[in-house]
Amino acid sequence: MQCPMQASSIIKLNVGGHYFTTRLQTLTKDPNSMLAGMFSERFEEKLGEDGAFFIDRDGSHFRFILNYLRTEELTLPVGANFLQELKKEAEFYRIQGLIDEINKSGRGVVKLNVGGHYFTTSLQTLTKDPNSMLGTMFSGKHDTRAGEDSAVFIDRDGTHFRFILNFLRTGKLTLPEGATALAEFKEEADFYQIPGILDELDDTKLKSEILTDEEQQNLLLSWLPPHGDVRRRRLRLLFRASRDGFAANTFHDKCDNKGPTIVLVQSGNYVFGGFTEKSWMKSQPGNTICTQAFLFSLANPDGLEPTKLPLKSNSHQCAILYSSGNGPTFGNVDLHIADNANTSSSSSSILGRAYEKPPAWKNTSLAGERNFVVKDYEVFGFQP
DSSP states (O other): OOOOOOTTOEEEEEETTEEEEEEHHHHTSSTTSHHHHHTSTTSOOOOOTTSSEEEOSOOTTHHHHHHHHHHSOOOOOOBHHHHHHHHHHHHHHTOHHHHHHHHHHHTOEEEEEETTEEEEEEHHHHTSSTTSHHHHHTBTSSOOOOOTTSSEEEOSOOTTHHHHHHHHHHSOOOOOSSHHHHHHHHHHHHHHTOHHHHHHHOTTSOOOSSOOOHHHHHHHHHTSOSSSSGGGSEEEEEEEHHHHOSOHHHHHHHHBTOOSEEEEEEETTEEEEEEESSOBOSSSOEEEOOSSOEEEEEEOTTOOOOEEEEBOTTOGGGSEEEOTTSSOEETTTTEEOOTTTTTSSOEEOOTTSSBOOOTTOOTTTTTSSSEEOOSEEEEEEEEO
């Protein structure tokens, strides 16, 4: 039988292969804990051949348990997974004070210092995407202790970090203004590896809910003017009727004065639309001149192949129509999207007036009828 241990005794522990040395008074500080019970005189703990008392638990986080018993203060790396694992160990050892502190930390706030820019957010926000750099950094697998300023330091430019945090909070991406700022933001997004942001910034895809087939997207983009810089620009969704509303005023608020645009329209199962190199404007009603505008059909009622319908050579002066009371209109009648186009059949298409109509096509081949109801329409702009 071992002799009763004195309060000054030095104890060596082997916790799942991790070795620790501490005092008996530390292990018995919480009289209601399992450790106090294990090392009281009521138990006859036996030393192993290595001179240590063996505890058959994962010892990865045991040093934090010991440190809490020594100081009654909880100093931890910030991490969701880490806290969950430590809480399980604290519950096993029945150290209630530590359990209470962990519960507070789990609900707690994280302060960040990103290249000298300070931010305050929640651990839940930072770990929302577990596969991102932030998700990994704050999972508890890495040492992310706060500095003297009580903030976790990240050695990156923090100028645009608020846009990253706001995306994690809301799932919606707002971008900084200006070409240089966008390039800087994309570099930061690449570093943090947040898939939702990277998908939004991917300039090789149309973020369309109407046209989801990648092959058809590539076909449409191949129809854009080969000269100039339109093809080298990044596509950005300016307007989606099913999200923003079908009112013509909303279309103009979001799409006027934005330069070249692609308009995608869905009516029933049919998909069609148009491109113009000129800005939409409601302030100058009437027709405007374009040289590169075209209509297109990607899925039509007649089973015809996807087709680009260019402007007639004598119709440049009426390529698009500005009207505050209507949505996008190509020619006067070739393709017209009406106000509140989802609740009435006021939208219309009569092909062959300002835009070419191939011989096999009818003047109603876009939507199947002269007048139609719009299920959804989207407008994409081009950013440098």
